[in-house]
Amino acid sequence: xxxxxxxxxxxxxxxxxxxxxxxEPYLVAALDWIVAHAxxxxxxxxxxxxxxxxxxxxxxxxxxxxxxxxxxxxxLGPAGALSRVVDAVGTVTYVLGNHDGTVxxxxxxxxxxxxxxxxxxxxxxxxxxxxxxxxxxxxxxxWGMFNAPDPASRWDTLPVGHFVTRAxxxxxxxxxxPGQTVADFKNQGYPVGFDIGRFLASLGTTRRRxxxxxxxxxxxxxxxxxxxxxxxxxxxxETTIGEARVVYADLFTRWAxxxxxxxxxxxxALADDxxxxxxxxxxxxxxxxxxDLVVFGHTHVPIGGLRVSPIRYxxxxxxxxxxxxxxxxxxxxxxxDLAGSSTDGPTADTRAAEDRPSAQVMKVDHATGAxxxxxxxxxxxxxxxxxxxxxxxxxIHNDSPAPLRLQRSSATDxxxxxxxxxxxxxxxxGDAWLQDHGGPAGSAGAFSYRGAGAELPFTxxxxxxxxxxAAGAGGAFVARTGAGKLGAAGKVPASGHPLxxxxxxxxxx
Numbered sequence: 316x317x318x319x320x321x322x323x324x325x326x327x328x329x330x331x332x333x334x335x336x337x338x339e340p341y342l343v344a345a346l347d348w349i350v351a352h353a354x355x356x357x358x359x360x361x362x363x364x365x366x367x368x369x370x371x372x373x374x375x376x377x378x379x380x381x382x383x384x385x386x387x388x389x390x391l392g393p394a395g396a397l398s399r400v401v402d403a404v405g406t407v408t409y410v411l412g413n414h415d416g417t418v419x420x421x422x423x424x425x426x427x428x429x430x431x432x433x434x435x436x437x438x439x440x441x442x443x444x445x446x447x448x449x450x451x452x453x454x455x456x457x458w459g460m461f462n463a464p465d466p467a468s469r470w471d472t473l474p475v476g477h478f479v480t481r482a483x484x485x486x487x488x489x490x491x492x493p494g495q496t497v498a499d500f501k502n503q504g505y506p507v508g509f510d511i512g513r514f515l516a517s518l519g520t521t522r523r524r525x526x527x528x529x530x531x532x533x534x535x536x537x538x539x540x541x542x543x544x545x546x547x548x549x550x551x552x553e554t555t556i557g558e559a560r561v562v563y564a565d566l567f568t569r570w571a572x573x574x575x576x577x578x579x580x581x582x583x584a585l586a587d588d589x590x591x592x593x594x595x596x597x598x599x600x601x602x603x604x605x606x607d608l609v610v611f612g613h614t615h616v617p618i619g620g621l622r623v624s625p626i627r628y629x630x631x632x633x634x635x636x637x638x639x640x641x642x643x644x645x646x647x648x649x650x651x652d653l654a655g656s657s658t659d660g661p662t663a664d665t666r667a668a669e670d671r672p673s674a675q676v677m678k679v680d681h682a683t684g685a686x687x688x689x690x691x692x693x694x695x696x697x698x699x700x701x702x703x704x705x706x707x708x709x710x711i712h713n714d715s716p717a718p719l720r721l722q723r724s725s726a727t728d729x730x731x732x733x734x735x736x737x738x739x740x741x742x743x744x745g746d747a748w749l750q751d752h753g754g755p756a757g758s759a760g761a762f763s764y765r766g767a768g769a770e771l772p773f774t775x776x777x778x779x780x781x782x783x784x785a786a787g788a789g790g791a792f793v794a795r796t797g798a799g800k801l802g803a804a805g806k807v808p809a810s811g812h813p814l815x816x817x818x819x820x821x822x823x824x
Contacts, residue, residue, distance in 0.1 A: 316356060316357065316358045316359070316360060316442070316450075316650070316651040316652075316653065317349050317356050317358075317359045317360070317404075317648065317649070317650055317651075318359075318360045318362050318452065318610055318612075318631050318648060318649040318650075318651060319345065319346075319359070319360075319361055319362065319365070319631070319634065319648045320361070320362035320363050320364060320365070320412065320454065320612030320613070320631045320632075320633070320634075320648075321362075321363070321364045321412070321612045321613065321615055321631065321632070321633035321634060321635065322338075322342060322364065322365050322633075322634040322635060323364055323365075323366075323367040323370065323414060323504075323633075323634075323635045324365060324366055324367060324383060324387055324390065324391070325366070325367040325368075325370060325371070325377075325378065325383060325386070326378040326382050326383055326386040327386050327387075327496075328370075328371055328372075328375065328378075329487075329488070329491050329495065329496040329497065330370050330371060330372060330484040330487050330488050330491075330496075330497055331367055331370045331371070331496075331497070332367065332370055332497060332498070332503055332504045332635040333367065333634075333635040334496050334497075334498040335386065335387055335389075337496075337498045337638060338498070338634065338635055338646075339387070339389055339390060340684055341634065341646040341679045341681065341684065342390055342396065342634060342646075343389060343390065343396045343684075344679050344684035344685075344686065345634075345646070345648055345677075345679050345686065346390070346396035346397060346399065346400050347396060347399070348679075348686040349400055349403070349404065350396075350399050350400055350403040350404075353403035353404050355650075356404050357404075357406065358404065358406040358407070358408060358442070359400055359404050359406070359407045359408070360407075360408050360410060360436070360440065360452050360610075361407065361408065361409045361410065361433075362410050362412070362452055362453075362454055362610065362611075362612045362631060363410050363411055363412020363413070363414075363415065363454030363455075363456070363612055363613065364412035364413065364414040364415055364454065364612065364613070365409065365412075365415060366380070366383055366414070366415040366418060367414045367415065368414060368415060368417055368418075368549045369413075369414045369476075369477055369480040369481065369484075370414070370480055370484050370497075371481065371484055372481070372484050372485050372488040373481050373482070373484070373485050373540065373544055373545065373546040373547065374544075374545070374547065375547065376547040376548075376549070376551055377547075377548075377549045379422075379425075380418070380422040380423075380425040380426055381425050384425070384426065384429050391426070391429055391430060392429060392430075393429055393430070395429075395430065397430045398429070398430040398431055401430050401431035401432065401433065402431060406434070407431075407432075407433050407434070408433070408434050408435075408436040408440060409423070409426075409433050409434070409435055409436060410436040410437070410438065410440050410452060410453065410454055411435075411438070411454070412454035412455075412456055412612065412613060413454070413456040413462040413463075413464075413474065413476060413477075413613070414480075416456075416464060416472070416473075417471050417473065417549045417550070420435075423435060436452075438453060438454070438457060439451060439452075439453045439600065439604070440452040440453065441604060441606070442653055443653070444652075444653030444654045444655070444670070444672055445653070445654055446654055446670050448606075448607045448608075448653070448654075448655070448670070448671055448672055449604060449605060449606035449607065449608075449672075450606060450607070450608040450609070450610065450651060450653055450672045451600055451601055451604050451606045451608070451609045451610070452609075452610045453600065453609070453610075453611060454611065454612050454613050455586075455593055455596075455597070455611035455612055455613030455614060455630075456613045458583055458586055458593065458596035458597075458600075459476075459583060459586040459587040459593070459613065460526075460566065460567070460570050460580070460583040460584045460586070460587075461474060461475050461476040461479065461511070461530070461584070461587055462474050462476040462587060462613070463583075465563070465566075467562060467563070467565075467569065468562060468563075469554070469558075469562055470548055470550075470552065470554065471549075471550065473548065474563075475527055475530065475531070475559060475563045475566060476587075477548075478531070478534070478546065478556060478559045479530065479531075479534050481540075481546050482534045482535070482537075482538040482540040482556065483534070483537075483538050485538055485539070485540045485544075486537070486538040486539060486540070487500075487503075489539070497637065498635075498637050498638055499637070499638060499639070500637055500639065501637055501639040501640055502637070502640065503637045503640075504615055504633060504635050504636060504637065504644075505615065511587050511588045514530065514533050525564055525565060525566065525567055525568070526566060526567040526584060527560070527563035527564060527565075527566040527567070528560055528564060531556055531559060531560050531563075534556070535556055540556060541556075542555060542556045542557035542560070543555050543556075543557055544556070567580055567584070570583055570584075576730075582595055582596075583596075586614075587613075587614065589614065589616055590614030590615075590616035590618060590630055591694060591699055592699070593611060593613070593614050593630070594618065594621060594628055594694055594697045595697040595698070597609045597611050597628045597630075597697075598621070598624055598625075598626055598628060598697045598748075599732055599733060599748065601626040601628070601746075602625070602626065602708075602732075602733040602746040602747070602748050603733055603746075605736075605743075605744050605745060605746050606626065607626055607627060607655075607671045607672055608626065608627040608628075608629070608651070608655075608671070608672040608673070608674060609626060609627070609628050609629075610628075610629050610630075610631060610649060610651060610674060611628070611629075611630050611631065612630065612631040612632075612633070613630075614630060615632065615633035615644075616630060616632065616633075617629075617630055617631065617632030617633075617645070617647045617676050617689060617691035617692075618630035618691055618692065618693070618694060619676055619689075619690070619691040619692060619693050620693045620694070621693065621694050621695075621696060621697065622693055622694070622695050622696065622798055623695060623696045623704065623797050623798050623813065624696065624697060625708040625710065625746070625815050627671070627672070627673065627674065628694075628697075629649055629674040629676060630691075631647060631648060631649045631676070632645065632646075632647030632648075632676065632689075632691065633646075633647065634646050634647070634648070641681045645678040645679070645681075645689060646678060646679040646681065647676050647677065647678050647679075647689055647691070648676075648677050648679075649674050649675065649676050649677065650674065650675050650677055651672065651673070651674045652672060652673050652674070653672050654670045654672065655670045655671045655672045655673035675688060676688075676689040676691050677689055696813075702753055703812065704750075704751075704812060704813045705729075705751040705757040705758055705777045705778070705779055705812045705813060706729070706732075706748060706749060706750045706751060706758055706777065706812075706813040706814070707729075707748075707749040707758050707759075707760065707775040707776065707777050707785075707813065707814045707815075707816065708746075708747075708748055708749075708813060708814070708815040708816070709735070709746065709747040709748070709749070709773075709775055709815075709816050709818070710744060710745070710746050710747075710815075710816070710817045710818065711735075711739055711744060711745045711746075711747075711764075711773075711788075711817075711818045711819075711820060712743075712744045712817070712818065712819045712820065712822070713739040713740065713741060713742065713743055713744065713745075713766075713820050713821065714742070714819055714820060714821040714822030715741070715766045715767065715820050715821030715822075716741065716766075716767055716821070717741065717766040717767035718738055718739065718740050718741055718766065719738065719739040719745075719764040719765070719766045719771070719820060720737070720738050720764060720765055720766075721735055721736065721737050721738065721762065721763075721764055722762075722763045722764060722765050722770055723761075723762065723763055724760065724761070724762035724763075725760055725761050725762070726749060726758070726759070726760040727759040727760060727761070727776075728751065728752070728756040728757055728758050728759040728760075728776075728778070729749050729750050729751040729752055729756070729757070729758030729759065729760065730749070730750060730752065731747065731748070731749055731750075731760065732748040732749070732750045733746060733747050733748040734747060735747040735762045735764075739764070747762075749775065751777070751779070754779075755779050755780065756778065756779060757776070757777050757778035757779040757780075757781075757812075758775075758776065758777050758778075759774075759775070759776035759777070759778065760774070760775060760776075761773065761774045761775075764820070766820065766821075771787065771788065771820060772786075772787060773785075773786065773787030773788070773818065774786045774787065775814065775816055776814075777796075777812050777813055777814035782809040782810070783796065783807050783808060783809060783810070783811070783812075783814045784807055785807045785814070785816045787818055788818040788819060788820050788824075790804065790805035791804065791805075791818065791819045791820070791822065791823060791824045792804070792805065792816055792817060792818040792819065792824050793806075793816075793817050793824045794806065794807045794808060794814065794815060794816045794817070795808060795814075795815050796808045796810070796811025796812055796813065796814050796815070797811045797812065797813070799811065801817070804823075804824045805824075
C-alpha cells in the first residue's frame with residue numbers, strides 16, 4: 316500500500332501552503348513513481364488534507380472542489396497524475412483530514428468525475444494482511460484538541476483550528492508582496508497555521524481563563540484580525556472570531572470529560588505540536604484495534620517508529636514545505652507492507668510464521684524528483700522525557716476452543732488506558748495497556764477471563780521500585796522489558812521498564 320497525506324492542494328491563492336509552481340513537480344514525481352511500481356500496491360490511501368479549505372484570508376470563501384481541480388489539472392484533471400494512479404492501482408481510498416473535513420459527497424462526486432473511482436474511507440481505516448495482522452490508518456486530527464471535529468461547533472463540526480488558520484492567513488495576506496506566496500517564507504505549513512508550541516509556552520502557568528479563549532486572544536493579537544471582522548466559511552456562511560470565542564469556551568473541559576482525564580486532555584492540546592505527543596494516541600488506537608502498525612499524518616513531521624512499544628508507529632510527514640525549508644523538511648509519503656517481515660528482532664511476536672506489517676517512509680528529492688528511502692527520526696517511546704514509562708502492555712492470544720469473556724479487571728497502581736477487551740474470539744487476540752500515573756508506584760493490575768472451563772486469572776506489574784511480575788495462562792506466556800528480546804516461556808525480567816507480556820490461552824506461548 317502507498318500512503319499520501321497533507322498535500323493541501325487549493326486554488327493557488329498566495330496564502331495556501333501548496334503552490335502549484337513549487338510543489339506540483341514533487342507531487343507528480345511521487346504519484347508517477349507509484350504508477351511505475353503499481354504491481355506492488357493493492358491500494359493507495361489518501362490519508363487526509365489532500366484538499367485544503369482552510370488556508371484562505373477571512374474575506375475569501377474557500378474554493379469549491381471544481382475550482383481546485385481546475386487550478387491543478389496536472390494533478391487532479393482527467394489526464395492528471397492522480398487519475399493515472401487510479402487507473403494503475405484500482406483501489407484508491409480517501410480518508411478525510413481536518414483541512415478537507417467539510418468535503419461533501421457532492422464534492423467527492425466531482426473529484427471522481429475527474430480522476431476516477433475513489434472510495435471514501437472511514438476516519439479509522441483498518442486493513443488486514445494475509446497473516447491476519449492489522450494495520451490502522453487515520454489522519455490523526457481526531458486526537459488533537461484544536462483540530463478534531465467539534466460536535467459543539469455551529470459550523471459543520473469545524474474546530475477552533477479553522478479560525479486560527481484563517482486568522483494567520485489574514486496576517487500573511489497583508490504581509491506578502493505582489494508575486495509572493497507563503498511558500499517563499501520559512502516555517503510555513505504548521506497544522507494550525509502557526510507554531511502552537513510557542514503559544515503554549517507563552518501561557519506559563521496561567522489559569523485565568525479557558526484554553527480556547529487564551530488561544531483566540533493570542534491569535535487576534537498576533538494576526539491583527541479584528542474579533543468582529545467577517546470570516547466566510549466553506550459553505551458560504553459568515554461568522555467572527557468573537558462568536559468562535561463563545562462556541563469553543565469550554566473546549567478543554569469537554570476534552571477532559573471525554574477522556575476522563577485532564578492529563579490526557581493536556582496531551583491532546585500538545586498533540587499538534589511537532590508530533591511527539593501524537594504518538595501516545597497512535598499507540599492507544601493500535602491497541603484498541605489489536606493492530607500491529609498505525610499510520611498517521613496531520614502533524615507534518617515524519618516519524619519512522621518507536622524504539623520501545625508493543626506496536627509500530629509511522630507518521631507520513633507532509634508534502635507542502637516552503638522553499639527555504641527544502642534542506643530540512645522533505646516531501647514524504649509512506650509505503651506499507653501489510654504482511655511485513657517476521658525478522659524484526661525484539662518486537663517480533665513469538666509466532667514466527669506470522670509476519671507483522673511494516674512501513675517505510677519515502678522522500679522525493681527536491682532537485683531531481685527521484686524517490687528514495689527517507690530516514691525520519693525514531694521516537695524513544697510514547698512517554699516523553701523526562702518522564703519514564705512503567706506501563707504493562709498485555710497481549711492475549713486465544714487458542715482455546717471457546718471465546719474468552721472478561722469477568723473482571725482492576726488496577727492496583729496506574730490506570731487502564733486500553734482495558735482488557737470484553738471478549739476475545741477463538742483464534743483471535745486482545746490487547747491491553749495499563750499505564751502508571753508517573754509517581755513512585757509504577758503499574759500493577761489484574762483481570763480474568765472465562766472460556767469453556769474455569770475462570771482464568773491474570774496479573775501483571777511493573778513497579779518503579781521492586782521486581783516486575785506476571786502470571787496467568789498456566790505459565791504460557793513470554794515477556795520482555797524495554798527494547799529487550801522476549802524471554803523464555805513463563806519467565807519475567809525482574810528489572811527494566813515498561814513490561815510487555817504475551818499470554819497464550821489453550822496453546823504454547
